Amino acid sequence: MKFKILISLILTLAATVFIFDACKKNEGSKPYAPSYLKFTVPAGWPQPPTDIFKDNPLTEEGFQLGRKLFYDGKLSKDGNFPCASCHQQFAAFSTYDHQFSHGFDNAFTFRNAPALFNLAWMKEMHWDGGVNHIEVQPLAPITNITEMVETIDNVLKKLVIDTAYTRMFTAAFGDNTINSQRMLKALSQFMGSIQSFNSKYDQVKRGTASFTVAEQNGYNIFKAKCNSCHAEPLFTDNSFRNNGLTLDAYLQDKGRMRITGNTADSLKFKVPSLRNIRYTPPYMHDGRLLSLQQAIEHYRTGIVVNQSTLDPLLKNRISMTNQEKVDLVEFLSSLSDNDLLQNTRFAQPN
Amino acid sequence: MRFSQKYCLFLLLILFLLSSCQKTINPGNSKGTVKLTFNNKVNGSPMALNTGIYTNPFGETYTITKFKYYISNVRLGLSGVPTIAAETESYHLIDQSVPGSLSFSFEADENSFITLSFLLGVDSTRNVSGAQTGALDPLNDMFWTWNSGYVMVKMEGTSPQSGQPGNVVQYHIGGFSGANNVLKYIGMVFPGGKTVNIKKGQTSEITLEADFNKWWQSPNDIKIAGLPVCTTPGAQAKMVADNYSKMFTITDIVNN
Structure with a gap:
């Protein structure tokens, strides 16, 4: 009798551990454990006016996803105009020696492409300050009819069928959902991390x-x-x-x-x-x-x-x-x- | 016998542990549901996109191809008492072309409420807080990319009185700060002394009507011939917003 009860106890315990364990796991995927990065304010510099990473924790995975997106022509209508086509690293992420940059279908942009660095201190983007947050900045060039000429909907459709992005969105955000918010937050992590303070x-x-x-x-x-x-x-x-x-x-x-x-x-x-x-x-x-x-x-x-x-x-x-x-x-x-x-x-x- | 008692206790412990691993337990559970439905109408008739031909108070005829607006920060209120029931993460895009978008529900504490209030538009905070999702996703075509901010109310259509190519009429009304702020807080007392009685496990339904014809007049005359297109924040957008802020009435309340 004692023996039977003991067996029952052990079996029940084992079953519980199993069920308990199963309820913690997320359908067999690896646990979400990104590598958090620290954004450093150079010595003697003011704090940024707002913390652009407050609702967008900076991680190596998010940064690398943003980097891939920044250089990916998929964000443009015909594949030829990634962000980096107008924001060239060798020109401090401006367009070197171009009054206006070139967009889709031989279009000139409306203004001179600004250099990109120390954006965490920039309260407003664009020469006219029309964009009020770094996260929504990429929406402008992606959809502009002289620049990348694409819809956000189409961009997401192209990303969803690319297994590299499935993997990288999962690594950056914990599951494989690909949406505009995550895309923009990843781009923001990359762009906001471009700092220049070693002249x-x-x-x-x-x-x-x-x-x-x-x-x-x-x-x-x-x-x-x-x-x-x-x-x-x-x-x-x-x-x-x-x-x-x-x-x-x-x-x-x-x-x-x-x-x-x-x-x-x-x-x-x-x-x-x-x-x-x-x-x-x-x-x-x-x-x-x-x-x-x-x-x-x-x-x-x-x-x-x-x-x-x-x-x-x-x-x-x-x-x-x-x-x-x-x-x-x-x-x-x-x-x-x-x-x-x-x-x-x-x-x-x- | 002592062993079976222990075993029972053990089973109870396991049940407790298992239940604690369930995440969706209703806390307190004294909440009921309130459902809001928006019926968009023109001159008393249900709004018919594309096919309906309407006439504004100035005799100008027009059709409507798109009609979308944001409802946010929805609250139920009591008389003279600070207690209110507020929907959390309260952002809804009412889109006449998407029947499922015309109503939404949220949970509220048990009480007899006498007022309904909401913001027609997206509060200024969410206009300056970076990338959003859900109803506020830029995919919904209600976000200005070159001058950050949400289009609060969008109407597109046609009119012979529009001198624009294709006779288009296009109003994208937005602007969330300073002199260009078009945000409108709408507060209404339930008509006829009625109350919305939220009861545990039950649903109360509030039906509203939005009369598009309010767009054109009172306090500001908006003539299609004079303003067929308004797609930037500014004084004209504010004039339109002053008019459309009066378009809502509560037409029905059902307490179940």
Whole structure:
């Protein structure tokens, strides 16, 4: 009798353990255990205005999925226009030497492709600030009729039948659901991780390098005449300003006003970072200034001052001697971060 | 005998453990269900997409090919008492072309409620919080990609009075902040002193009517000839929103 009860007890226990175990498991798949990554704010930098990874925990798997998506032509109508076609690593993720980038069916884009780095500090995307969160940014180029010209629905259909994506979405998010939210969050993990903080300027700030005389002179000029808008250490204050360019008669691009509908915002564009500026010609929202020399010359002599929305700081243009201009170019060149261009983590995956 | 007692205890323990591994237990279980149904109408007739030919108060004729709007932050309220029943994750896209989208249900605590309120549109928080899913998925074609934010109410159609190519009429009404905010909080007391009595395990049904004809008038005159297309946030979108915010009435309440 005792023996029978003991047997029953053991059997019941075994059955319980089995059932209990089965109820924990997720249909035989491997447990979800991503490798969490830490986003590092460089020493001396401000915290990002919002934590872009708060609702999108940064993981190696999410980053790698985002990287694959960034370089994948499937996100475009005909397969030829991945994000990376306009955001080239060798140009600090801008389009090198192109006033406008090329989209589907020989189209020109509406504006000059901005460089992509330190996006975690950027509150608004686009030259006009129309996009309010990094996660929804990719929706614009994917669907734009001059860029990737695809629908989100079609992109997802292409991803769902690709077993590599089934595997990578599962690794990144715990199951094989492929939807727009996950795609966008993965892209955000990749784009938001592209950081640039190892230029010569940064090394000088950290005490591991020193400026040449010309660079130091240029830095002094920068601090006196440029940094009220191109504020260190990001080299932008992320504000929208009219810097005295004329309205292009063909493009009719009024910048920030296109978003706010407010005439006071006419011809205002986002102040771009000056980091990696040597890698990102041509310059301005429509790429109309081909060289760094031309860009500086615009501020010295080219600003059209009779505009109602012209930034008050520019109403007298920016005076500068020829020597100062040369030195300023030297300083701006010290903002080049070769690590950004060479970092294989940001390169096209194999 | 002592052993069988122990065995029973053991079995109870196992049952307890097993039940704790079930995730979907109704806590408290004093909740009932409330079901909301939206009937879209034009001048009192059920809205017929594509086929219905309607006339607005200015004598302009039009058809409707699309009519979609967001209902969010749905709440039931009591008189003078702060207690309310609020739906969690309350975002619904009412789409006239998808019959299943015209009603939805949620759980509410047992009580006799006298008011219904909801937001016509998507609250500003969700307009600035990155990639969303479900009713807020950009796949639903209600999200502006170049000027982040949701289209709160979308109507498309045709009218001979539209000077646009193909005589199209297109209103994508959105804007969630500052002067361009078109969000409308709709609050209604149940008519005729009726109450919605939520009872455990039962479903109360609230039927609403949305009269599209309110779009054109009061307080703002919207003439198709003058505004056949409005697809950006701004003063014109606000004028349309001021009108359509008056389109809802509660037509029926059934307590089961």
